[in-house]
Amino acid sequence: MAETSSRFIGRSIKPYKSKRFVTGDGTYVSDVCLPNMLHAALLRSMHAHARIGAIDVKEALAIDGVVGVWTGRDIEERISPFPESFEIHPLPWLEGVKPVLQGPRPTALAKGKVHYVGEAVAIVVAADRHRAEDAVDAIGIEYEPLPVVVDPEESLQPGATLVHDGSNNNVVFSFSIEKGNVNRALGAQPTMLRERFRHHRYCAAPLEGRGVVAWVEPKTHMLTVWSSTQMPHLVRRQIAAQLDLAEENVRVIAPDIGGGFGPKVFVYPEEILIPFLALQLGRPVKWIEDRSEHFISTAHGRDQLHDIECAFDQEGRILALRDRFLLDNGAYNPMGLTDAYNTAAHLQGPYKIPNLSVSGTCVSTNKVPNAPYRGAGRPEAVFVMERCIDMIATRLHLDPAEVRRRNFIQPQEMPYQAGILYRDGQPVCYDSGDYPETMNRALQGAGYTELRARQPELRRSGRYVGVGIACYVEGTGVGSFEGAKVRIDASGRVIITTGASSHGQGHETVFAQIAADLWGLTPEQVSVVEGDTASIPFGCGTFASRSTVTVGSAIHGASAQLKDKLLQVAAHMLEANPDDLELAGGRVSVRGLPQRAVSFSELARAAVPGWASKLPAGLAPGLEATFYFEPRTVTWANAVHVAVIEVDIEIGTIKLLDYVVAHDAGKLINPLLADGQVHGGVAQGIGAALYEELAYDENGQLLSGSFVNYLLPGSMEVPKIKIFHLESPSPLNPLGVKGLGEGGAIAPPAAIANALADALSPFAPRVNAIPLTPDLVLELLAQKEVRSEASAV
Amino acid sequence: MRRHGLDAKILAGGQSLVPLLNLRLTKPKILVDLNGVSGLDHIRETSAGLRIGAMTRQSGVERSAIVREKCPVLAEAIRHIGHLAIRHRGTIGGSLVHADPAAELPAVALALDAKFEVLGDGMARAVCADEFFIDYLTTSLRPDEILGEIIFPVLQPSSGYAVEEVARRHGDFAVAGVVAVVDLDGEGKIIGPRVALFGVAPTAVRARAVEQAMIGQQPGNELIRDAAALLRDMLDPPGDIRASSAYRKRAAAVLTVRALTKAVQLCHTRRLS
Numbered sequence A: 001m002a003e004t005s006s007r008f009i010g011r012s013i014k015p016y017k018s019k020r021f022v023t024g025d026g027t028y029v030s031d032v033c034l035p036n037m038l039h040a041a042l043l044r045s046m047h048a049h050a051r052i053g054a055i056d057v058k059e060a061l062a063i064d065g066v067v068g069v070w071t072g073r074d075i076e077e078r079i080s081p082f083p084e085s086f087e088i089h090p091l092p093w094l095e096g097v098k099p100v101l102q103g104p105r106p107t108a109l110a111k112g113k114v115h116y117v118g119e120a121v122a123i124v125v126a127a128d129r130h131r132a133e134d135a136v137d138a139i140g141i142e143y144e145p146l147p148v149v150v151d152p153e154e155s156l157q158p159g160a161t162l163v164h165d166g167s168n169n170n171v172v173f174s175f176s177i178e179k180g181n182v183n184r185a186l187g188a189q190p191t192m193l194r195e196r197f198r199h200h201r202y203c204a205a206p207l208e209g210r211g212v213v214a215w216v217e218p219k220t221h222m223l224t225v226w227s228s229t230q231m232p233h234l235v236r237r238q239i240a241a242q243l244d245l246a247e248e249n250v251r252v253i254a255p256d257i258g259g260g261f262g263p264k265v266f267v268y269p270e271e272i273l274i275p276f277l278a279l280q281l282g283r284p285v286k287w288i289e290d291r292s293e294h295f296i297s298t299a300h301g302r303d304q305l306h307d308i309e310c311a312f313d314q315e316g317r318i319l320a321l322r323d324r325f326l327l328d329n330g331a332y333n334p335m336g337l338t339d340a341y342n343t344a345a346h347l348q349g350p351y352k353i354p355n356l357s358v359s360g361t362c363v364s365t366n367k368v369p370n371a372p373y374r375g376a377g378r379p380e381a382v383f384v385m386e387r388c389i390d391m392i393a394t395r396l397h398l399d400p401a402e403v404r405r406r407n408f409i410q411p412q413e414m415p416y417q418a419g420i421l422y423r424d425g426q427p428v429c430y431d432s433g434d435y436p437e438t439m440n441r442a443l444q445g446a447g448y449t450e451l452r453a454r455q456p457e458l459r460r461s462g463r464y465v466g467v468g469i470a471c472y473v474e475g476t477g478v479g480s481f482e483g484a485k486v487r488i489d490a491s492g493r494v495i496i497t498t499g500a501s502s503h504g505q506g507h508e509t510v511f512a513q514i515a516a517d518l519w520g521l522t523p524e525q526v527s528v529v530e531g532d533t534a535s536i537p538f539g540c541g542t543f544a545s546r547s548t549v550t551v552g553s554a555i556h557g558a559s560a561q562l563k564d565k566l567l568q569v570a571a572h573m574l575e576a577n578p579d580d581l582e583l584a585g586g587r588v589s590v591r592g593l594p595q596r597a598v599s600f601s602e603l604a605r606a607a608v609p610g611w612a613s614k615l616p617a618g619l620a621p622g623l624e625a626t627f628y629f630e631p632r633t634v635t636w637a638n639a640v641h642v643a644v645i646e647v648d649i650e651i652g653t654i655k656l657l658d659y660v661v662a663h664d665a666g667k668l669i670n671p672l673l674a675d676g677q678v679h680g681g682v683a684q685g686i687g688a689a690l691y692e693e694l695a696y697d698e699n700g701q702l703l704s705g706s707f708v709n710y711l712l713p714g715s716m717e718v719p720k721i722k723i724f725h726l727e728s729p730s731p732l733n734p735l736g737v738k739g740l741g742e743g744g745a746i747a748p749p750a751a752i753a754n755a756l757a758d759a760l761s762p763f764a765p766r767v768n769a770i771p772l773t774p775d776l777v778l779e780l781l782a783q784k785e786v787r788s789e790a791s792a793v
Numbered sequence B: 001m002r003r004h005g006l007d008a009k010i011l012a013g014g015q016s017l018v019p020l021l022n023l024r025l026t027k028p029k030i031l032v033d034l035n036g037v038s039g040l041d042h043i044r045e046t047s048a049g050l051r052i053g054a055m056t057r058q059s060g061v062e063r064s065a066i067v068r069e070k071c072p073v074l075a076e077a078i079r080h081i082g083h084l085a086i087r088h089r090g091t092i093g094g095s096l097v098h099a100d101p102a103a104e105l106p107a108v109a110l111a112l113d114a115k116f117e118v119l120g121d122g123m124a125r126a127v128c129a130d131e132f133f134i135d136y137l138t139t140s141l142r143p144d145e146i147l148g149e150i151i152f153p154v155l156q157p158s159s160g161y162a163v164e165e166v167a168r169r170h171g172d173f174a175v176a177g178v179v180a181v182v183d184l185d186g187e188g189k190i191i192g193p194r195v196a197l198f199g200v201a202p203t204a205v206r207a208r209a210v211e212q213a214m215i216g217q218q219p220g221n222e223l224i225r226d227a228a229a230l231l232r233d234m235l236d237p238p239g240d241i242r243a244s245s246a247y248r249k250r251a252a253a254v255l256t257v258r259a260l261t262k263a264v265q266l267c268h269t270r271r272l273s
Ligand SMILES: Cc1cc2nc3c(=O)[nH]c(=O)nc-3n(C[C@H](O)[C@H](O)[C@H](O)COP(=O)(O)OP(=O)(O)OC[C@H]3O[C@@H](n4cnc5c(N)ncnc54)[C@H](O)[C@@H]3O)c2cc1C
Pocket: B009, B010, B011, B012, B013, B014, B015, B016, B017, B018, B034, B054, B055, B080, B081, B082, B083, B086, B089, B090, B091, B092, B093, B094, B095, B097, B098, B100, B102, B103, B104, B105, B141, B145, B146, B147, B148, B171, B172, B173, B174
């Protein structure tokens, strides 16, 4: 198809139809209210590990308005278990990496044993939520507590408590990858780092938690389910499979979604239970997760422990890196190797690492299951690598920016083969980008040179100001596919339908901009329909910085097909040659003869079947084309973050003075929305670095199960973020785009940790773990006091 | 309240009670809403001090000209409570009766020896601050009583004061904090020092040892540091996920130094003007 000029791509158009989000008029799952609707509440385990004894539901059933109570026994015959993992591993990857996988299969309600605090044990349906919760309180349940394993290292010890009956150990899966010869390189090199890094457990905490409404149309038995999910098609598949229904009879709608960020990429027990109950009861049933449930039942993220060895030469060039890491999976493993393998695949970052060996082991513990959260394994990798770079700089008395420069892959080396496989089974190959320039822009934006010059004077006056750099690359636009259906209706509008599912990204605007340019229309003349399995047969969903790449390319592909057809119809009507026609303003005209034209609306009305048809012979009716884009592999975005902080060394508090992001996500469709994505991601990354923490005690009780103790950053904690965009187009798709949804969240923990180590450099602190709480900062300072006392003796 | 006793709860600004109801941590059968009751929302200057009605909103006190003039430490402390929207609803009485150990107002009341006017069964009784706060979230109010008014003594025009705290985020309850008030006599020696800490014990606490160490002394960095160091033996703070016990102890001492230093400085400037 002929390239159209870009009139809307690249423009900072305000998001369409977004006023509803500001005025509170969005339609979220909890806004779905149906006549005669019942409400569900769940009894969740208070124990981290226990055998379930007798369950007494008499008192609960006696409460006025309670319709029923279901336990694991009541459903075991009727709801089949979940799969071990929802991730699909491509064959070339399985053959190349040869991972060992042995996951347990969760059931919708616990049976026999509970494995973590929060696991669903019973579900109550009542006339309203209040009574359903009263009934949950009234259920009598006997538990026989079992020993608990909360520490991932302990979980690996011989004789450790086994989280799952029938397993030999707590390892859920393991893998290792290698390039070059790490043993030899490490053996030959005297200068080494040996460090242990911990990236703690925290969670996405979307404003809207999960929620499900299910309704069965009494005449057709058609089941409609509204769910706060990132993956409507997957939810449909799973409901049909686990309830033994025809997919044909199940429709899943993801209405407005108040944030997803990863934990909504797989299917939860409630997404099966609520449809099951609606089918059982013949009435609509609703369940809306409250925040207390969210913390103990929606997937957590991160939680990795890395032991690294890194060899480097006297110039600071990395020669070899070995990383053995543990991922604390919690009790189940819904997303397979996604996070762990992402960590391995992103560890090298924008650097040339000649010898690399990474082995990951994922273990079960009695905690909430772990799953992808914005960045999905990358923030952990970046934390490790970027701390290493700064530690090398400290050892060699070099500027950390200089050490990065010496290790960067250079722009003329693009495309660059990184020597390992990606999760999609293809070799990791950075497609485009200028890493040194990205860093230059970030450093300039932060006034790096001036800051470094001022630092000694600030220190003399007792001010501990530090600068931290963190670089990363991100594989974006991952497969396996996403589709778009492009249709022109009788009003002449272009309607885009896709299986992606926006939860705040602004798809409606971005996809309309892309289609507007392809069709010579304005974005207002394009409608975007998402989040409904009834509108397109196949869909993956929205996750992993992928939708603009995959859906944008699918819109491109479908538009090319449809344009072909449109021109044939127009040529027939205008009695012209298709090659002589052009598109503009919603019309097709003969080049040079603008009055010989036919509008999209007329064309749509001509392309119908039957007596009104004006189609040329042999052409099928309808102005519609569907294209599924199956990317061969990912595009590689990159960015550099710079954090400037000041530390109060008496009370250990950290203040962010400045935050700068230089970001390259290829061709930008809408810079304003891109900024929004980066802002949100950075805010979440700041939360990770300084505030948010899901800590468990030794009994497996969560210590931060509400917003009283789970500290999300607010507007006062997030500084103004300066963003600089670079645009290195990707050669891998027709639009030249790369993904950017996750990026903002990937680097802040590393950048802020580096800034802290820099600010406190006179004390030589070992900043190897986050969050950087005031407690931790004082501890780091005390270590130095202890060390210097020891050396004084 | 008389009829329902422990089954009933007063609803004031709802900023502490409603979260507890939401979490099902408290399940009263009856809520008695004071928001429609008149005569509990006022700030009056009397010879005994500022009489503030229990239902007076925190933001109203914070902005009150008379409070800022006569008892500025109270306005200063309220600035640290949550966010503006919370202070618009939250009441003075609600905060004092809720008696969160990390709350600012109980510490101000203790530091200033405020008086509590308690109403019950047709009778009123006065309780002084150090008898009002009993334990974690517990006061000496009886189930059939309500708090009607609090009397905050006015400060001398020359008094210096400061409120210092460390919170994990802007607007959070403090993990440790201190309210300090000092005055200087004609020779520049310290008189009437008052130091109360919050967030470091089951209730707000007066640091009397610190006060004692400063009475009649010439203020200086060393004096203040030494006085604050006495806290080390006095405190055994609770630890939780927001901050360890050791952290709270250390922060309390640092903040006490900062607050006293600020208060003394303010004293000097106020005496000059
Ligand atoms: C996000 C957030 C942050 C906050 N941060 C802070 C902070 O930093 N510092 C701080 O001090 N507070 C903070 N608060 C709490 C706030 O100050 C509350 O307003 C206050 O603790 C309670 O006052 P209230 O009027 O809202 O009382 P309510 O919540 O209505 O009542 C609290 C308790 O006091 C009882 N009660 C209220 N009035 C009377 C009365 N007259 N007689 C007898 N009993 C009564 C009630 O029965 C209840 O038990 C915060 C609250 C929120 C939601």
